Amino acid sequence: MAQALDEVKIGGLGASRKRVEDDRFVVGKGNYTDDFKLPGMLHMEILRSPLAHARIKSIDTSKAWQMPGVHMVLTGDMAAQHNLAWMPTLSYDTQAVLATDKVRFQGQEIACVVADDPYIAKDGCEAIQVEYEPLPVIVNPYQAVAEGAPVIRDDKEGQTDNICYRWDVGDREGTERAFAQADVVSKIELHYPRSHPSPIECCGSIADYNAATTKLTVYMTTQAPHIIRAAVAIVAELPEHMIRIVSPDIGGGFGNKVPVYPGYVCSILCSILLARPIKWIEDKTGNLISTGYARDMYYKGELALRKDGKILAVRFHADTDNGAFFSDAQPTKFKIGLLHSAFACYDIPYAYMTAQGAYTNKAPGGVAYRCSFRVTEAMFFQERAIQTAANDLGMDQAEFRRINLVKDDQFPFRTPYGFLLDSGQYEKCLDVALNAIGYHDFLREKEEARKQGRRLGIGLSTMTEPLGAGNSREYDILGIKMFDCAELRVHPSGKAILKIGSKTQGQGHETTFAQIVSHELGIPAADILVQHGDTDNTPFGMGTYASRSTPTAGAATAMVSRKIRAKARKLAAHLLEVSEEDVEWELGRFYVRSAPNNGVTIQECAMAAYGNMPDGLEPGLENNAYYDPPNMTWPFAAYIVTVEVDPETGVWDVLRMVAVDDCGVRINPMIVEGQIMGGMTEAYAMSNMQFITFDAEGNCVGSNYMDYLLPTAWETPGFELHEVVTPSPHHPIGAKGIGECACVGGPAAFVNAVHDALDDTGVRNIDMPLLPHRVWEALTYKRDVSGAPPLKTDAD
Amino acid sequence: MYPSRFHYEAPRSLAEAFSVLQAYGDEAKVLAGGQSLIPLIKLRFSAPAVIVDINNIPGLDYHEEDSDGSLNIGALCRHRTLERSPLLRSRYPTMAACAPLISDPMVRTRGTLVGSLCHADPQGDWASVMLALGGDIIAQSAKGERAIPASQFVVGPFQNALEPNEIAVRARVPASKGTRSGTYLKLERRVGDFATVGVAVALEASGSTINRAGIALTGVGPSNIQCTEAEQALAGKTLNASTVEQAARLAAQAAQPKTDVRGSAEYKRHIVHTFVMRALSNQQQARAA
Ligand SMILES: Cc1cc2nc3c(=O)[nH]c(=O)nc-3n(C[C@H](O)[C@H](O)[C@H](O)COP(=O)(O)OP(=O)(O)OC[C@H]3O[C@@H](n4cnc5c(N)ncnc54)[C@H](O)[C@@H]3O)c2cc1C
Numbered sequence A: 001m002a003q004a005l006d007e008v009k010i011g012g013l014g015a016s017r018k019r020v021e022d023d024r025f026v027v028g029k030g031n032y033t034d035d036f037k038l039p040g041m042l043h044m045e046i047l048r049s050p051l052a053h054a055r056i057k058s059i060d061t062s063k064a065w066q067m068p069g070v071h072m073v074l075t076g077d078m079a080a081q082h083n084l085a086w087m088p089t090l091s092y093d094t095q096a097v098l099a100t101d102k103v104r105f106q107g108q109e110i111a112c113v114v115a116d117d118p119y120i121a122k123d124g125c126e127a128i129q130v131e132y133e134p135l136p137v138i139v140n141p142y143q144a145v146a147e148g149a150p151v152i153r154d155d156k157e158g159q160t161d162n163i164c165y166r167w168d169v170g171d172r173e174g175t176e177r178a179f180a181q182a183d184v185v186s187k188i189e190l191h192y193p194r195s196h197p198s199p200i201e202c203c204g205s206i207a208d209y210n211a212a213t214t215k216l217t218v219y220m221t222t223q224a225p226h227i228i229r230a231a232v233a234i235v236a237e238l239p240e241h242m243i244r245i246v247s248p249d250i251g252g253g254f255g256n257k258v259p260v261y262p263g264y265v266c267s268i269l270c271s272i273l274l275a276r277p278i279k280w281i282e283d284k285t286g287n288l289i290s291t292g293y294a295r296d297m298y299y300k301g302e303l304a305l306r307k308d309g310k311i312l313a314v315r316f317h318a319d320t321d322n323g324a325f326f327s328d329a330q331p332t333k334f335k336i337g338l339l340h341s342a343f344a345c346y347d348i349p350y351a352y353m354t355a356q357g358a359y360t361n362k363a364p365g366g367v368a369y370r371c372s373f374r375v376t377e378a379m380f381f382q383e384r385a386i387q388t389a390a391n392d393l394g395m396d397q398a399e400f401r402r403i404n405l406v407k408d409d410q411f412p413f414r415t416p417y418g419f420l421l422d423s424g425q426y427e428k429c430l431d432v433a434l435n436a437i438g439y440h441d442f443l444r445e446k447e448e449a450r451k452q453g454r455r456l457g458i459g460l461s462t463m464t465e466p467l468g469a470g471n472s473r474e475y476d477i478l479g480i481k482m483f484d485c486a487e488l489r490v491h492p493s494g495k496a497i498l499k500i501g502s503k504t505q506g507q508g509h510e511t512t513f514a515q516i517v518s519h520e521l522g523i524p525a526a527d528i529l530v531q532h533g534d535t536d537n538t539p540f541g542m543g544t545y546a547s548r549s550t551p552t553a554g555a556a557t558a559m560v561s562r563k564i565r566a567k568a569r570k571l572a573a574h575l576l577e578v579s580e581e582d583v584e585w586e587l588g589r590f591y592v593r594s595a596p597n598n599g600v601t602i603q604e605c606a607m608a609a610y611g612n613m614p615d616g617l618e619p620g621l622e623n624n625a626y627y628d629p630p631n632m633t634w635p636f637a638a639y640i641v642t643v644e645v646d647p648e649t650g651v652w653d654v655l656r657m658v659a660v661d662d663c664g665v666r667i668n669p670m671i672v673e674g675q676i677m678g679g680m681t682e683a684y685a686m687s688n689m690q691f692i693t694f695d696a697e698g699n700c701v702g703s704n705y706m707d708y709l710l711p712t713a714w715e716t717p718g719f720e721l722h723e724v725v726t727p728s729p730h731h732p733i734g735a736k737g738i739g740e741c742a743c744v745g746g747p748a749a750f751v752n753a754v755h756d757a758l759d760d761t762g763v764r765n766i767d768m769p770l771l772p773h774r775v776w777e778a779l780t781y782k783r784d785v786s787g788a789p790p791l792k793t794d795a796d
Numbered sequence B: 001m002y003p004s005r006f007h008y009e010a011p012r013s014l015a016e017a018f019s020v021l022q023a024y025g026d027e028a029k030v031l032a033g034g035q036s037l038i039p040l041i042k043l044r045f046s047a048p049a050v051i052v053d054i055n056n057i058p059g060l061d062y063h064e065e066d067s068d069g070s071l072n073i074g075a076l077c078r079h080r081t082l083e084r085s086p087l088l089r090s091r092y093p094t095m096a097a098c099a100p101l102i103s104d105p106m107v108r109t110r111g112t113l114v115g116s117l118c119h120a121d122p123q124g125d126w127a128s129v130m131l132a133l134g135g136d137i138i139a140q141s142a143k144g145e146r147a148i149p150a151s152q153f154v155v156g157p158f159q160n161a162l163e164p165n166e167i168a169v170r171a172r173v174p175a176s177k178g179t180r181s182g183t184y185l186k187l188e189r190r191v192g193d194f195a196t197v198g199v200a201v202a203l204e205a206s207g208s209t210i211n212r213a214g215i216a217l218t219g220v221g222p223s224n225i226q227c228t229e230a231e232q233a234l235a236g237k238t239l240n241a242s243t244v245e246q247a248a249r250l251a252a253q254a255a256q257p258k259t260d261v262r263g264s265a266e267y268k269r270h271i272v273h274t275f276v277m278r279a280l281s282n283q284q285q286a287r288a289a
Helices: A022-026 A062-066 A076-081 A118-127 A141-145 A172-180 A225-235 A262-274 A284-290 A375-393 A397-404 A426-437 A439-451 A509-521 A549-576 A602-611 A669-688 A741-757 A772-781 B014-027 B037-042 B079-083 B086-091 B093-101 B105-110 B113-119 B125-133 B228-234 B241-254 B265-288
Strands: A042-048 A054-060 A070-075 A086-088 A094-096 A109-115 A129-134 A163-170 A184-195 A204-210 A215-220 A243-246 A278-281 A294-305 A311-323 A350-359 A455-464 A484-490 A496-500 A528-531 A583-586 A589-592 A595-601 A622-627 A636-645 A652-662 A720-723 B007-009 B028-031 B050-053 B063-065 B071-074 B136-141 B144-149 B154-156 B167-173 B179-187 B197-206 B209-218
Touching: A042 A118, A042 A262, A042 A284, A054 A109, A062 A070, A062 A118, A070 A076, A070 A118, A070 A262, A086 A225, A109 A118, A109 A262, A141 A311, A141 A350, A163 A172, A172 A294, A172 A311, A172 A350, A184 A375, A204 A262, A215 A225, A215 A262, A225 A243, A225 A262, A262 A278, A294 A375, A311 A375, A375 A397, A375 A455, A375 A741, A397 A426, A397 A455, A426 A439, A426 A455, A426 A636, A426 A652, A426 A720, A439 A455, A439 A636, A455 A741, A484 A509, A484 A549, A484 A602, A496 A509, A496 A549, A509 A528, A509 A549, A549 A583, A549 A589, A549 A595, A549 A602, A549 A622, A589 A602, A595 A602, A636 A741, A652 A669, A652 A741, A669 A720, A669 A741, A772 B265, B014 B028, B014 B050, B014 B136, B014 B167, B028 B037, B063 B086, B071 B113, B079 B093, B079 B105, B079 B113, B086 B093, B093 B125, B093 B179, B093 B197, B113 B125, B113 B136, B113 B167, B125 B167, B125 B179, B125 B197, B125 B209, B179 B265, B197 B265, B209 B228, B209 B241, B228 B241, B241 B265
Parallel strands: A042 A278, A215 A243, A311 A350, A496 A528, A652 A720, B007 B050, B028 B050
Antiparallel strands: A042 A109, A054 A129, A070 A109, A086 A094, A163 A350, A184 A294, A204 A215, A204 A278, A294 A311, A455 A636, A484 A496, A484 A622, A583 A589, A589 A595, A636 A652, B063 B071, B071 B167, B136 B144, B136 B167, B179 B197, B197 B209
């Protein structure tokens, strides 16, 4: 009998296959946007506002126009002639492309200069003279709604305050009734600081408008090329089939490369006006001060508790600082993303939440930094509230979680905010984590150390999060429903090309999506090329963010492979001269049920599709499939961190970090672990050092890497990884998505650990990041420490 | 990076460098390791018309002891060389402790000690070390040499006492009055970060008697601060709980910290106190052992 294929050997499901994209990256042969050089290409640089809020009295560009090598100086007034001074945002607001009336945040785009090279373009920007009339500055949502606050968005008809949305969800009365019955009400207030995804590659584009063919090609740094094409069609009023968006290799996205930025629009407009290719590559400061931020949310919440530890209800309010324009990238219906996924993993009968967004004089925010739509904030708030509640009850924090976690036999479980959890083994994950860290031993160690004046702490974070937006009944962006597509073409020799609508930025799709095909068809992964990122030759897809690629495009890949297999079965029956019903499948091969040695490989079927098809069967072996997920996927994680705090300096060190992730079936375990370690590094970063703040004048503190601190290999702790597998019930191969879990659930574990080390001080909250001076202040004065802007300076 | 246009000169001898500086006056800037100058011109905070790259001048990359026992560090001696120097490790503990705390390996490979002193950044670490050691800077022009004490070299934030036609050719640490001990402690938020607070302590002792004490602070004033009173409180004494505490208190008083993103003035003053305590207590313990 023919030897069955070894799935791991051919690079199928479960193979820790090396990333195929890395070969070109490590030898410097990747092709990033900035690597493209088109004939006749010019360079564009942007002039940004030094002030956070000011009326523009005049802009004098005459000197810049006179500089040799300058081809164009574009201002908002000129853009307005093409109806492009403003553009719509993904949240149905408007955003200035180039400021005409006012500047509304430091770093806002005022003009751009197109020149022979970027040096001249930069000189040109410096030669532009702008006269400003400074206005009062707002840097947090409370200032925004204070009496007498200046209206930032006076461009919007009917806008008389600084509120950009209000939202609520849940059962208000039921929640109130539950609170009336509580033994203990545990409250906490905190701020999730503004953070920047900060990919290594900044944003950029090369717009190439061909006046002869009227086709516009844009090479650009986008995580969602197909949505961008739709957006460009709307913004620039060009026919969609005459727009081609090419998203080449991307040097990191993390959500930063989802929005449409003024720089993209300006390069397109300049290319149309000059009929030359225009390259715009943002510098690091430009990226840090002007492009999509994340977080910047204030939480006020309370849990209704019974003495025995049962949570009866949760109620909270969130204030978001949206910056000058409401440009969150999230499904239309949800004004504050999926914040109401908070507390999903706990069996809480009643819940109610309210939210309000405010305009401030800060760059527009609201991108989902390595999470699906505000889920990072949700899970951080949740786990900080859970730890505080356990303390308020005087109960062990692991035990308190165990009591309230949704049990295995409760699935499918409807959360009080309306989500449907479909699967999980929450307690098991918790137990694996507790065992791994040696929970009770550590508690004893902590107690011993405390007697000697040393401060140890342990922090837990358990959470499930909705990934893979989404199901099309609830989720859309710009009216387009959030499903995804895959196209598969198997060539005569059995080698295949898979085309998908998502777009990798480091996740390894070129590796893992081939593995899905390999799993379904038995074609070695090395024989499958994955293509993506070019709207002219890939199927429609909503892009890569929210850990959605495997749940949607990955599912579509499995489904299209199954369609191919179904056709191959007909070809096999023809080749084996039996009827289709008598044909059996094993990985990579069809055989006759009664004579297993009599078989044909998938490659032989492929050849037959082009050279020996039965009468009446359409030639070729290709197809496409759309996957419209019936639900999100719900991975679960249990993270535990132990720390030691130096009481004299407030410096804290991570002793151990244990991560247990249940992301369903793991396609490529090595890549999954890489994703967890990367996410955990970002979690550590946000808890320890990484944030952007603003002084009272709206100056951005964090505009370069000396101020915006990303951890290096030196301070990043080691991570101990464990797994539990509960397959997704609806995903064709049971995968759930993993890209973001650690970044979402991780921060609370670190922060809870430091708070645990201070558990005898009465301190309820120190805002992230837990900088040494904040920890020292909390410990010394036994008080909470707020990190909200404006930054405290000597001027105060 | 897109700096403003500049003219570039790469002299091959000091004589040639002096004549270039003479020709351009204060339009010219010396380029050593470039680790401070290049970030400035990249951000266009500085736009010198002429850059005089001294990296091609032979004979400036050294650090060695003179016959009189003083240590000379040439203008092109990199942080990295000092970090790895057996000489520093055996006889200059404060310098040896500081070198690996300067930024990260990339910066250390290019940046120079003399360049750091010239840059006069109040958060530069080497200036505190030089103050604590009582060092000076040797400036040279076509006309000759002069020595400028480290305590007079910095005239303000990012301003030094050099004339436009001068190059700092070396820094010098005088011979020790006894056995050296000491350290450099730095609170940083991350590797590669400038100091929230840095404390340099350098002691020269005969037996347990301190002949000379140097204490200087980084990041807590408009320039690096020499803690003269704290130094005097230790001179001629031995280290014990009360002298250590007194020195720490005086050093904390000498600090002029500001509240900013790295913490409150109060916190930084507290860290000065803590670090002086730690540095001196460690020396005390080391001696006892
Ligand atoms: C990311 C980063 C992190 C850093 N972190 C730290 C840190 O933690 N601690 C710290 O102390 N420093 C730090 N630095 C600064 C670093 O130490 C620099 O190397 C040093 O400040 C300047 O030395 P340089 O040789 O690079 O000088 P350059 O950048 O070449 O010059 C600096 C200035 O000094 C002048 N100059 C240089 N040499 C001479 C000379 N021989 N004669 C006359 N003028 C001269 C130049 O004209 C210029 O004005 C950091 C730098 C970077 C980029």
